[in-house]
Amino acid sequence: MNGMMLQGFSWYLPPDGQHWRRMAERASDLAARGFTAVWLPPAYKGQAGTADVGYGAYDLWDLGEFDQKGAVRTKYGTRxxxxxxxRSLQGAGIQVLADIVLNHKMGGDELEQIEAVEVDSHNRTQEIADTGVISTWSRFTFPGRKGKLDRFTWDASCFTGCDWNEAEQRPGIWRFGGKTWADDVDLSENGNFDYLMGMDVDLSDERVYAQLATWGRWYLRTTGVNGLRLDALKHMSRSFYQRWLADMRASVDHELFVVGEYWTRDLAALQDYIGDEESLSLFDVPLHFNFFHMGEDPEGADFSRLFDGTLVATDPIRAVTFVENHDTQPDQALESTVQHCLKPAAYALILLREAGYPCVFFADLYGLPNDGIPAVAELPLLMEIRERCAFGEQRDRFDEPDVVGWTREGSEEGPGCAVLVSRRDGAVKRMEVGGGHAGERWVCVLGEEGLVEIDGDGFADFPAAGALLSVYLPEKAAEALSNIPIIVRSDRA
Structure with a gap:
């Protein structure tokens, strides 16, 4: 089986409270499309109530059950x-990943007067003012929950810093008196990148740890999710998550798949973070940026180096590959949107190869009609080819800057495929699919229309013609596809 994950949301979903219902209704269809896991958005109440995507975490215990921040439900629905x-996704055979946001809290209920020192936003180790008293929303009492489920009250002692001084009505970054930034975070940016946003949780405080561990065990027990996606790893104490994950795994009787978001293009930083932790995967951010930069100069891009400096090339088992996510969408803080015309090729590069655990983005699969964001038309066909055909030994021909290709020989699980990514008119690449295919006819199901015959040694000359992406399958396999294998042209930019 070829595993495949769906990021089951995007930033710009409508805040109508219907997303959970829609995901339940889609469960059978997602399973039929070959998805083995779905990463759902943060399920708890955010500071912006029904408009919060989930990363402005307010009350982790409120999954859409209590009247807080203007409503009972979250953006996505009720508990x-x-x-x-x-349950619907799991019933369809799909694992569910919960999005975990423990770095910060936002939307405090009460003001507190706190001794703090302002620091330089570009170098958080540099103080730019004398220590003084600020006023900020650091006390979280959760009045709408009234102590149900948990009675812990968060106050200034639970945090290391904030980004708002209510008394002066201005933003900034303040470190609280008696507190220090964690030293096992990303130190390559801003002097120390512990602080990200909101009220920065002091993960070294034992009361805080006990609270987050208690909540984590409750969440896993209550929801029964199969795995976790960890937000903002580069801003959080590495030792905290090592301890917390060990406690979480000890609290369940099943394997807990965990993938973390460590947003950096620096492969060495990813390799250092992942270390010898075999049970932790990371999103392959460098690969995403290779796709993004391919769009900056599509006529000059060196396709032969698309996997240079990527996690999937060095640690394929623990790399979760992706083309786009909610943070890379237009107008987001990490905006790095891959050009739409290049997305079919990018998806082929993560879906039809043997390395990595590919994650498909919700908006690329379904589009966002209200925002004028179209779906990637070729994506359903590529997913079906992954599920049915992309098996067996892989042979790479990444030997020219303007046309690359690879083949999958096939196995008992599926018959194999041949793929070309090209920006050269009239490109042809000779590739081997294996002697077991000798005499077969292979048809181009994606790209320019074409038919090739495999010679007695298992080779063929595969033309790319004028298409950026060309995918060939054995003729019988092509005829069996349910997504109509009409020639869907993927033109160059």
Whole structure:
């Protein structure tokens, strides 16, 4: 089986409270498309209530059950609807990953007066003012929950810093008195990148740790999710997550798949973070940026180096590959949107190869019609080819800057495929698919129309013609596809 994950949301979903219901209704279809896991958005109440995507975490215990921040439901629905979505997906044979946001809290209920020192936003180790008293929203009492489920009150002692001084009505970054930034975070940016946003949680505080561990065990037990996606790893104490994950794994009787978001193009930083932790995967951010930069100069891009400096090339088992996510969308803080015309090729490069665990982005699969964001038309066909055909030994021909290719020989699980990514008119690449295919006819199901015959040694000359992406399958396999294998042209930019 070829595993495949769906990021089951995007930033710009409508805030209508229907997303959990829609995901439950899609469960059978997602399973039929070959998805083995779905990463759902943060399920707890955010500071912006029904408009919060989930990363402005307010109350981790409120999954859409209590009247807080203007409503009972979250952007996506109620607690019962969330639980139904989880159960429906699992019932269809799909694992569910929960999005975990423990770095910060936002939307405090009460002001506190706190001794703090302002630091330089570009170098958080540099103080730019004398220590003084600020006023900020650091006390979280969760009045709408009234102590149900948990009675812990968060106050200034639970945090290391903030980005708002209510008394002066201005933003900035302040480190609280008696607190220090964690030293096992990303130190390559801003002097120390512990602080990200909101009220920065002091992960070294034992009361805080106990609270987050208690909550984590409750969440896993209550929801029954199969795995976790960890937000903002580069801003969080590495030792905290090592301890917390060990406790979480000890609290469940099943394997807990965990993938982290460490947003950097620096492969060495990813390799250092992942270390010898065999049970932790990371998103392959460098690969995403290779796709992004391919669009900056599509006529001059060196396709033969697309996997240079990537996690999937060095640690294929623990690399979760992706083309786009909610943070890379237009107008987001990490905006690095891959050109739409290049996305079919990018998806082929993560879906039809043997290395990595590919993650498909919700907006690329379904589009966002209200925002004028189209779906990637070729994506359903590429996913079906992954599920049915992309098996067996892989042979790479990444030997020219303007046309690259690879083949999958096939196995008992599927018959194999041949793929070309090209920016050269009239390109042809001779590739081997294996002697077991000698005499077969292979048809181009994606790209320019074409038919090739495999010679007695298992080779053929595969033309790319004028298409950026060309995918060939054995003729019988092509005829069996349910996504109509009409020639879907993927033109160059």
């Amino acid at each position: 019962d609807e969330y639980m139904d979505a989880v």
